[in-house]
Amino acid sequence: MxxxxxxxxxxxxxxxxxxxxxxxxxxxxxxTHSEISNSPIDKFLTKVTELNRLILDPRDVLSLISSLEQxxxxxxxxxxxxxxxxxxxxxxxxxxxxxxxxxFISAIESYLxxxxxxxxxxxxxxxxxxxxxxxxYGAAIHADVEVLPETLLESTSFTKKDTIKDVIKDYLGxxxxxxxxxxxxxLTDFEKICHLRHCIVHRFGKLGASNALHLxxxxxKKYIDKPIRLxxxxxxxIGVACTNTVKELNHFLWSVIMMRQLADPIQSGDSWKxxxxxxxxxxxxxxxxxxxxxYFDIFASQNAQSKGLVITMKSAYDExxxxxxxxx
Amino acid sequence: MQDIxxxxxxxxxxxxxxxIKDDDLEIWNIENGHFQSIQRKLMGAGAKLLAGPRGTGKTxxxxxxxxxxxxxFEQSSKPVxxxxxxxxxxxxxxxxxxxSNAFSIFHAWVLAKILKGCYEYLAAINKSDLLxxxxxxxxTAEELDDFxxxxxxxxxxxxxxHTVLRKTSISYVTRILEFVAMRLDKxxxxxxxxxAALTFTxxxxxxFFDIYRSLKSKIISPKASVYPGTTEYGPRFHVGQDxxxxxxxxxxxxxxxxxxxxxxxxxxxxxxxVTIPNTILExxxxxxFGIPRAFISLLRxxxxxxxxSSQAKFNxxxxxxxxxxxxxxxxxxxxxxxxxxxxETGYLFFRKIITDLVADNKEQANHKSIVxxxxxxxxxxxxxxxxxxxxxxxxxxxxxxxxxxxxxxEDGDSRNYRRYIPHIIFLIKERAFSTSxxxxxxxxxxxxxxxxxxxxxxRTLQTLLSNNELTNLRLDLPPCQxxxxxxxxxxxxxxxxxxxxxxxxxxxxxxxxxPINVLSISPKIQQRxxxxxxxxxxxxxxxxxxxxxxxxxxxxxxTKRSEQIIDSVRTTVDEFLS
Numbered sequence: 001m002x003x004x005x006x007x008x009x010x011x012x013x014x015x016x017x018x019x020x021x022x023x024x025x026x027x028x029x030x031x032t033h034s035e036i037s038n039s040p041i042d043k044f045l046t047k048v049t050e051l052n053r054l055i056l057d058p059r060d061v062l063s064l065i066s067s068l069e070q071x072x073x074x075x076x077x078x079x080x081x082x083x084x085x086x087x088x089x090x091x092x093x094x095x096x097x098x099x100x101x102x103x104f105i106s107a108i109e110s111y112l113x114x115x116x117x118x119x120x121x122x123x124x125x126x127x128x129x130x131x132x133x134x135x136x137y138g139a140a141i142h143a144d145v146e147v148l149p150e151t152l153l154e155s156t157s158f159t160k161k162d163t164i165k166d167v168i169k170d171y172l173g174x175x176x177x178x179x180x181x182x183x184x185x186x187l188t189d190f191e192k193i194c195h196l197r198h199c200i201v202h203r204f205g206k207l208g209a210s211n212a213l214h215l216x217x218x219x220x221k222k223y224i225d226k227p228i229r230l231x232x233x234x235x236x237x238i239g240v241a242c243t244n245t246v247k248e249l250n251h252f253l254w255s256v257i258m259m260r261q262l263a264d265p266i267q268s269g270d271s272w273k274x275x276x277x278x279x280x281x282x283x284x285x286x287x288x289x290x291x292x293x294x295y296f297d298i299f300a301s302q303n304a305q306s307k308g309l310v311i312t313m314k315s316a317y318d319e320x321x322x323x324x325x326x327x328x
Numbered sequence: 329m330q331d332i333x334x335x336x337x338x339x340x341x342x343x344x345x346x347x348i349k350d351d352d353l354e355i356w357n358i359e360n361g362h363f364q365s366i367q368r369k370l371m372g373a374g375a376k377l378l379a380g381p382r383g384t385g386k387t388x389x390x391x392x393x394x395x396x397x398x399x400x401f402e403q404s405s406k407p408v409x410x411x412x413x414x415x416x417x418x419x420x421x422x423x424x425x426x427x428s429n430a431f432s433i434f435h436a437w438v439l440a441k442i443l444k445g446c447y448e449y450l451a452a453i454n455k456s457d458l459l460x461x462x463x464x465x466x467x468t469a470e471e472l473d474d475f476x477x478x479x480x481x482x483x484x485x486x487x488x489x490h491t492v493l494r495k496t497s498i499s500y501v502t503r504i505l506e507f508v509a510m511r512l513d514k515x516x517x518x519x520x521x522x523x524a525a526l527t528f529t530x531x532x533x534x535x536f537f538d539i540y541r542s543l544k545s546k547i548i549s550p551k552a553s554v555y556p557g558t559t560e561y562g563p564r565f566h567v568g569q570d571x572x573x574x575x576x577x578x579x580x581x582x583x584x585x586x587x588x589x590x591x592x593x594x595x596x597x598x599x600x601x602v603t604i605p606n607t608i609l610e611x612x613x614x615x616x617f618g619i620p621r622a623f624i625s626l627l628r629x630x631x632x633x634x635x636x637s638s639q640a641k642f643n644x645x646x647x648x649x650x651x652x653x654x655x656x657x658x659x660x661x662x663x664x665x666x667x668x669x670x671x672e673t674g675y676l677f678f679r680k681i682i683t684d685l686v687a688d689n690k691e692q693a694n695h696k697s698i699v700x701x702x703x704x705x706x707x708x709x710x711x712x713x714x715x716x717x718x719x720x721x722x723x724x725x726x727x728x729x730x731x732x733x734x735x736x737x738e739d740g741d742s743r744n745y746r747r748y749i750p751h752i753i754f755l756i757k758e759r760a761f762s763t764s765x766x767x768x769x770x771x772x773x774x775x776x777x778x779x780x781x782x783x784x785x786x787r788t789l790q791t792l793l794s795n796n797e798l799t800n801l802r803l804d805l806p807p808c809q810x811x812x813x814x815x816x817x818x819x820x821x822x823x824x825x826x827x828x829x830x831x832x833x834x835x836x837x838x839x840x841x842x843p844i845n846v847l848s849i850s851p852k853i854q855q856r857x858x859x860x861x862x863x864x865x866x867x868x869x870x871x872x873x874x875x876x877x878x879x880x881x882x883x884x885x886x887t888k889r890s891e892q893i894i895d896s897v898r899t900t901v902d903e904f905l906s
Contacts, residue, residue: 045829052827180488182429236821243829244428255485270489 040114041250041301047107048243051100055092055235097230098200104242105197108190109158111246115253116171117149118298123257124280129173159194161187174256178268183252190245193238199228254299262324274327283321285314292317360591362584367393369574370551371407373516375544377567378553380576381724382656383621386553387413389576390520394449397518401453407516407549408509412445414438415523415902417532418836419480424531425832427484431535432493437479438539439496440472442519446508447472458511466504467492498542506547517548524552527722528664528835534562541570557721557728578618579727580752581698581780589613592620604630607769608642614776615646615753619724622753625649639767646757653751657723663835663904666818667715669800673793674716678725680792681750686760688785695781698755701732701745706788712801713789717746725751734786747784752776806831839904840867847896853889856882869897 038046062083069079119126130152139151152171158164164187169175179187195211202208205227212220230238259265262279263272281288296313369376370393378386390411397409420437423430447469450459463469475492487493505517521540526533540550541564556577567573578585593609604612604627612630616623629645657675661668681700688697707713720726726748735742755761761775762768790798805815808823809831815823822829843865844854857863860882872878879890 048822048829049827052822053825055824178489181432181493182427182484182488185429185432233817233819236819240821240829248428 038302039298039300040111040118041246041299042303043114044107044111044246045243045301045303047110048104048239051103051107052239054100054103055096055232092232092235094205094227094229097232097235098205098228100235101193101230101238102197102200104239105159105194108242108245112158112164112167112249113150113153115250115298116153116167117147119172119253119257120149120152121146122294123172125260126172126257130171133171159191159197161191164190168253172253172257174260176265176268177256178270180252183248186241186245186248189241193241196228196238250299250301254295258295258320259323263327272327279324281321281324283324285317288317292320360584360588362578362588363389363591366574366576367396369572370518370520371397373549375540375549375571376551376574377571378551378574378576379556379558380553381555381619381722383619383724384577385620386576387522388620390522390551390553393518394520398449398452401512404513406514407518408446408449408505408512408514409518409520410442410445410449410505411520411522412441413522414441414526414536416480417523417526417536418528419482420532421529421836422482422834423479423484424529425834426482429488431531433479433484433487434532434535435539436490436493436496437476438536439498439501440467440475440479440492442501442521442543443467443496443504444469444472444476445519446505450508455512458508462504462508466500467495498539502543502545502548506545509547515547519543519548519550521550521552525555525558525722527555527558530560533558533560534565537561537565537570541565544570555722556724557718577724577727579729579749580614580618581729581749585618586613589616589623592623605638605769607773608638610773611642611756611769611776615649615756617724617727617751617753622649625652638769642767642769646753650753650757653723653725653753657719657725659904660719660723662838665838666803666805667719669802669804670712670716671719673797673800674719676797677716677792678720678750678754681748681787682754682758682760684787684792685750685755685785686758689755689760689775690763692778692781694778696761696775696778697781697785698749698752699729699747699780699784700750701734701747701784701786702792703786703788704731704744704746706790707746709789710798710801712803716801721748727751732784734783745784745786835904839901840865840870842866842900842904844869846900847893849889849893849896853882853885853893856884857893866897866901869893870901 065074065079065082068074069076116126120130121127130149133152135148135151136154139148139154143151153167156163156167158167161184165179169177192215195214199205199207199211206225207220207223207228209224212224256265259272261281263274265271266273280291293313296316300311300313300316302311366378366389370378370389378389380386394409394411397406400406417434420430420434423433427433443466447459447462450456450462471491475487475490478487478490509515509517524536524540526536537552540552543550550571552571553576556575561567561570565571578588590613608630609627612623612626616626626645626649629648630641633641633644635641635644654675658671660671664671685697685700707717717726721728727750729747729749731744731746733742734745756772761772763775764771793801803818805818805820807814808826808828810828811823811826813823813825815830820830844857844863845851846866847854857879861868861878863869869875869879875894876887876890879885879893880887885893
């Protein structure tokens with residue numbers, strides 16, 4: 001048989017030529033970064049703040065210009081000229097808004113990973129719940145002990161309400177506990193936002209049929225294959241829903257993790273019964289301080305102080321002690 | 329209380345229907361067309377909105393319907409009546425800034441109040457068997473009370489796992505109400521939802537009327553009392569389609585107005601006919617501007633006056649009432665500080681209308697001029713002008729009488745004018761109806777009885793307000809608490825400069841930090857409270873676990889004084905936020 005002739009494929013050039021782009025992913029990370037010792041919720045809030053600053057309401061530019069004009073720093077003509085160009089932009093750049101939304105979700109996911117792995121690292125009952133879980137051999141030999149719990153969550157994605165609840169119950173050993181109404185509601189809202197995320201990530205913002213199905217076909221059917229169009233206010237509403245998710249979860253986890261060290265949940269956590277085994281507290285602040293601080297530091301938000309809440313470890317401890325005394 | 333002429337009826341001075349006992353309601357019944365037609369609307373089928381500013385008798389009407397339905401419950405034509413009041417909604421307002429599920433708690437609170445009203449009705453008609461049966465099957469009255477109190481006292485963490493929150497839903501409540509109707513052999517349930525205006529929390533207003541709309545069925549007819557001028561009940565609620573608007577506030581230009589006011593005196597204040605000159609009584613009918621409560625208070629002020637001449641008595645009563653209206657209107661600024669500038673500008677706008685109408689009346693020999701027409705197009709220039717008009721209408725300073733077209737349609741020069749009658753008492757005070765220099769009540773009355781001139785006095789927003797005043801028609805929002813940047817919109821949640829979450833301004837919290845010297849308690853007792861219990865603000869008293877006994881730990885405060893203090897706190901909070 002004759003050697004087959006080497007025939008190249010049809011290759012009419014229908015688009016531009018590429019240019020060389022040499023990169024190494026290891027250069028993309030910040031080696032100088034060391035984790036600041038803030039609580040996960042405060043880190044989350046800082047991220048949200050940074051994301052919010054990416055977006056500026058066009059009306060804000062208008063008020064800025066007006067105030068410059070009033071202070072006679074620019075003339076009326078210049079103000080009118082600038083106004084004319086800005087009025088053409090009625091909304092903030094929609095692509096930018098979509099990217100900020102992705103940022104919110106990423107911030108929530110990283111909050112969840114961090115709080116769960118920290119708890120697994122030092123809370124005995126959470127640790128016990130994970131004893132039988134498997135991790136990758138590679139992670140086991142290379143990662144630090146502190147980062148190890150995080151590898152447990154490598155393949156989990158936190159975009160569904162039920163997954164989030166299951167992971168919390170499973171990894172933190174909270175099987176007998178029912179999630180209260182407030183937490184259920186924020187998670188429901190969060191799941192909806194995750195469907196928007198799905199559209200942005202996979203379809204550059206257009207609504208897919210299965211997302212429409214999850215969001216409620218009745219109301220969303222007519223928007224299938226139409227792009228998401230969020231304005232400044234809509235993004236703010238989403239921002240609130242995302243921060244609520246973290247705030248409610250943080251408060252709920254704090255409450256149950258602390259409570260179960262004193263009592264057993266009955267009626268799925270509607271009520272509690274004092275433990276008949278030994279508890280890890282001596283009820284003397286000086287002796288309990290070290291242990292209490294561990295918990296307090298990963299849940300308490302310093303950020304809340306600026307909003308008028310006074311959160312001190314001592315008052316948290318005192319109320320905890322009172323709670324114990326009130327158990328029968 | 330002052331001596332009363334016939335000496336046996338102290339109840340005549342009860343100006344708020346909330347304070348009248350059910351047994352007395354029938355005595356207060358007013359037999360006239362206007363009143364009766366409202367009763368028919370409340371008793372009958374269909375969803376209704378009963379609109380009127382404070383003091384027009386909305387509560388009175390609803391309570392009367394309720395007591396009629398209870399007393400004549402054997403009559404098959406009388407529906408099941410459920411009375412519930414939502415005046416305390418503002419206790420739930422801070423929750424919007426503190427709980428992510430504020431709406432679901434509010435939702436359950438509304439439904440719990442309705443169920444509670446249903447249980448009260450069953451108790452009132454002595455159907456304790458049915459009541460027990462329902463409580464065994466559904467939520468108990470204690471559970472409802474506990475939830476309602478928890479929501480109003482902001483015990484959020486307990487609420488999230490509460491039975492009432494978990495169980496109640498529209499269909500759950502509908503099921504109970506329809507079951508009650510069936511067992512009592514009634515074809516209709518009327519829900520008398522009082523104080524449903526929820527003016528200060530538009531978010532709750534929308535939620536409330538969603539519930540209202542969803543409860544409406546062949547059997548269930550919801551009726552809600554609201555303020556006039558509110559047109560926005562949310563995107564899913566359309567006045568006219570979802571509910572019929574019933575005006576509880578009668579226009580002084582209405583043909584039934586005289587009859588309505590007459591019947592009020594006949595039934596309730598007959599003895600005044602001898603103490604107050606007839607012309608003044610007649611002027612008072614106009615001066616009270618369709619608000620029975622104002623009428624009663626004018627009569628009382630005249631009678632209680634220590635002045636000797638009827639002119640002085642009259643002038644004092646008018647001035648005092650104007651002062652009352654003014655302070656009530658301006659109290660809005662404290663309640664919703666973000667609208668302070670708009671409310672202030674609204675007052676200037678109103679005073680200019682008065683000045684212009686006074687001048688116009690001087691030019692009319694055979695007519696009176698009490699209607700102002702405001703060019704619709706001129707209002708569209710400023711977004712906040714609608715808000716301004718709404719505040720004035722809700723407070724009862726302007727009475728809206730609809731739109732009239734003016735000008736030549738074919739020329740394309742036709743304009744829509746919104747017509748309003750301003751509160752007549754201000755026109756009386758500014759002597760719009762007096763031509764001679766002295767005090768001549770007959771002359772005032774004659775002018776008031778003249779026909780209205782054909783066309784209203786026409787004005788635009790810009791002719792009523794100066795340029796400077798117009799620039800004040802804007803929101804006055806608190807700056808970002810962290811970087812002090814000015815907020816851009818009312819709805820803004822995060823600061824656009826530093827990115828931090830903004831704190832929601834709360835009328836309730838503004839009320840809580842009022843100092844205790846606003847309470848009607850003696851300065852000495854105030855000093856003691858500050859010194860011994862370190863109570864400085866209203867919130868400090870509200871936060872007391874056992875207010876009565878804790879207050880009594882202070883020297884010179886016994887059972888009676890502690891009750892007085894608690895009462896005073898309650899009235900102050902209610903007045904501030906209602």
